[in-house]
Amino acid sequence: MSQVSAPFSSPALSVLHRTFPLVSASFYRCALSIQRRTDPDSAPFLGSRPHSVMWAETMTRRYSTWAEGAPLSSCSVSQITRKACEEVEVYVSAGIDxxxxxxxHDIPYSMTVGPEVTAxxxxxxxxxxxxxxxIPxxxxxxxxxxxxxxxVALAADADFIRAEGFVFSQISDEGFLNACAxxxxxxxxxxxxxxxQIFTDIKKKHSSHAVTSDVSISETARAAEFFLSDGVILTGIATGKQANPEELKEVKQAVRIxxxxxxxxxxxxxxEYMDADAMIIGSxxxxxxxxANEVDFERIKKFMTKMKKLRK
Known part of the structure; x- marks a missing residue:
């Protein structure tokens, strides 16, 4: 993948879908309009279609690794890996990007992640x-x-990460989170x-933003862009909750990433989100x-069928 450059010309609407294994490290999200790099010396890029077109990337169900000491540990690494590949096949068959x-599923989450989870x-x-x-x-x-x-992304030859707490501090359900850019x-x-690439949450879900209540969503996005984020992510207040379409318009006008x-x-x-450059879809x-339920092929296929029509 090639790196997103600023200004970001001819953006594509991407759909990302998360996948979680049945062990303590959940993983998989699809990022629409992220193309797999073919030149190892090139950087990744997010999309190449005009923003009126949606390139829907969906990820597989999140898996929690539930291994090596996590409170819900129940599966071996081989079981998690096998389940992950099974779910990836469902998503790929349904046409995700x-x-x-x-x-x-590594609940409750910790700010101190052990080497076993990384491994x-x-x-x-x-x-x-x-x-x-x-596949991206x-x-x-x-x-x-x-x-x-x-x-992990470097070791596994992945293309991007989703990062929390990139700019400004916040209070999340795991505790106080400082900026890390x-x-x-x-x-x-x-x-x-x-x-x-590093795609960064701003005013992220499951968090209190009272400490930055005087900083607007667009100002937060501009700060992330200034600190070299490859793209910003808007969410609702919690997993599965709808993001504000008006905030999407505001942020799109504020940044070029x-x-x-x-x-x-x-x-x-x-x-309502066709002006976005990508969508991350899990629930x-x-x-x-x-x-937390199993992946539903018919739901994915229905979504992707409609997406293809909207891309035209």
Missing amino acids: GLIVENM IMATICATVRNSYPN LGIQILSAANQQALA GDLLRYRKQIGAEHI PVLIGSGVTVENME HFKKSGYW
């Missing part, structure tokens, strides 16, 4: 990459384990991972639209 691997995530992601060498692949490790996610981008440089929608997109409301692609 990319995947994100995330340890969603398990690297094992799973490398297996997925070997099985699907050409992203990584997120909860909670806010952004450097670990970069390391300076340290994270220096780490990316140090490990030779500059070809891996890609703007992604990170929660709450459904087959019923996707038209809607599960049975009954609940994030």
Whole structure:
């Protein structure tokens, strides 16, 4: 993938879908309009279609690794890996554009992620990459384990990560989270991972933003752009909750980097987000639209069928 450049010309609307394994490291999200790089010396880029076209990338169901000490541990690494590949196959068959691997089921999340989670995530992601060498692949490790996610992405030959707490401080359900942009981008440089894109949440879900209540969503987006984010992610207040379409308009006018929608997109409301450059979809692609349920092929296929029509 080639790196997004600013200004971001001819953006594409991407749909990302998360996949979670049944062990403590959940993973998989699809990023629409992220294309797999073919030149190892090139950087990744987000999309090449005009923004009126939606390139829907959906990820597989999030898996929690539930291994090596997580409170819900129940599966071996081989079981998690096998389940992950099974779900990837469902998503690919339904026509998604990319995947994100995330340890969603590692509840309760910790600000201190152990080396076992990083190792398990690297094992799973490398297996997925070997099985699907050409699909865009992203990584997120909860909670806010952004450097670990970069390391896994580099080891597994993934294309991007989703990072929390990039700019400004916030109070999340895991605790106080400080901005990490300076340290994270220096780490990316140090490990030779500059070809891996970093998409960053702003005013993220499951958090209180009272400490930055005097900073608007557009000002937050501009700060992320100034600090070299490859794209910003807008969400609702919680997993599966709809993002504010008015905020999408505001942020699109404020920055020149890609703007992604990170929660709450459904087959019923996707038209409200066609100006976005990408969509991350998790809950809607599960049975009954609940994030922890099994992947529902028919729901994904229905969504992608409508998406293809909207792209025309």
